[in-house]
Amino acid sequence: MKKYRGQFSTGFRLSVTLIICCAASYWIQEGILQGITATSNPAQRRAAATLVTLTDAVHSEEVALDGLSMEEVDLSSPEGKTFLAILPALALSTDNLEDKTENELAEVIRRLADSKIGGPEGLFNDAYLVSEARIKEAFNGYLKLAEPFDKLVQAVPGEQAKAYREYRNSLGRYTPDTLPKVYYKRVRRKLSQKGLSLPYDWDPRDKAGFYKAVENKVLSYHDDLYENKMYTEFGYHLPSDLTFEEFTQHPRVQADWRKSMEIIGEYPLRANWSFEQFRDQMYAPWMRDLVATEVSKLLAPVETFAAGGENEVLGLDAIRAAYVPLIAFIFSTIGALVHTFKTVWFGSLAAVRQKILATPILAGFATAVIGLWVVPAATTTNGVSQSLLFTKLEQDTAEKAGIGLAFAIRSLVQAQTEFYPISEGIRRTALLGYEFEY
Structure with missing residues (x-):
């Protein structure tokens, strides 16, 4: 023991x-x-x-x-x-x-x-092509959110014309230009009851102001819904009518794209680049600036x-x-x-x-x-x-x-x-x- x-x-x-x-x-x-x-x-x-x-x-x-x-x-x-x-x-x-x-x-x-x-080939294959596929997926997600709202936007002119006709017909024997001022307040109150948000001193002859109020009425609810969905999905606002090219060139999308590739600096990226295009238009200037920055630090x-x-x-x-x-x-x-x-x-x-x-x-x-x-x-x-x-x-x-x-x-x-x-x-x-x- x-x-x-x-x-x-x-x-x-x-x-x-x-x-x-x-x-x-x-x-x-x-x-x-x-x-x-x-x-x-x-x-x-x-x-x-x-x-x-x-x-x-x-x-x-x-x-x-x-x-x-x-x-x-x-x-x-x-x-x-x-x-x-x-x-x-x-x-x-x-x-x-x-x-x-x-x-x-x-x-x-x-x-x-x-x-x-891995050189330009490595960055192209391992980062650019992968991130490009994600950008295309993001655009498809953007379309699902934007297309319904965009259809509403496209329908606004028709809604404005329709509402303006109804407004003119409601004036009876008067037109907006001939309506006596004594009726202005009553007309504004009736339009407000129909959901139009007009200034208290709106002039019934102000067609542009009327159209704006109709647009706000049509889009107000859906605009808030669209914004919430955009911020949930992307973290920022994107217009609802972007083409694929406009989507990929949007500053916020470009910033996210560069971040996913770990690229620091303002170097524009485009979809569907060939390797040669990627190498000459993005990689070469990026590498040149990267080297210059590092050399300037070491030789400061x-x-x-x-x-x-x-x-x-x-x-x-x-x-x-x-x-x-x-x-x-x-x-x-x-x-x-x-x-x-x-x-x-x-x-x-x-x-x-x-x-x-x-x-x-x-x-x-x-x-x-x-x-x-x-x-x-x-x-x-x-x-x-x-x-x-x-x-x-x-x-x-x-x-x-x-x-x-x-x-x-x-x-x-x-x-x-x-x-x-x-x-x-x-x-x-x-x-x-x-x-x-x-």
């Missing part, structure tokens, strides 16, 4: 320390990231925004950059993937690397956007990235994105070793039940792991750490950020040759292929 109680206690303590270590690791990393972003200057934020975008392009293999020559780097290797992940943080210590690649920034953004949405004056500037948030997010992979790699490597040693320690305690006996077991295991595996892995060069690009970035980092950071980055890149297969195996098996995304 004591044996099982001891094993349970060991397992419980292992679980508690695991939770505490994970929580502490998270908050320490978060504190470091907040400190880095808070102490960054506007120039660093602007550079980070550009570098994160450029690195995304290289990572997606959408474009090769003159300022980032990757011929010597195998980007599909563990060390290559690690290098790409920490490249923005590494490149921030390089002399004006973002300036060297600014001339390609527009092309980078265009290709990234194209890749994300440095002062706009300062506190209170319009690009402050963009710059802070970029600084964070640049350093998250580096910090995560460092802590995950340290954490993996700590958790391994901790498990060995508690396992040893459960086995020998005495700290004096468990201590040399842990010391021997830690010495073997660090001396025979971690240190050789971290100090053995690979294709990335030998490349001219890496060594140039490493040298700049050592000069500007200190040799400690440069050494840590080199060790991470070199150790990944050994560490990555293990971590990837755990991800695919124990974690069921879970995808970690920032």
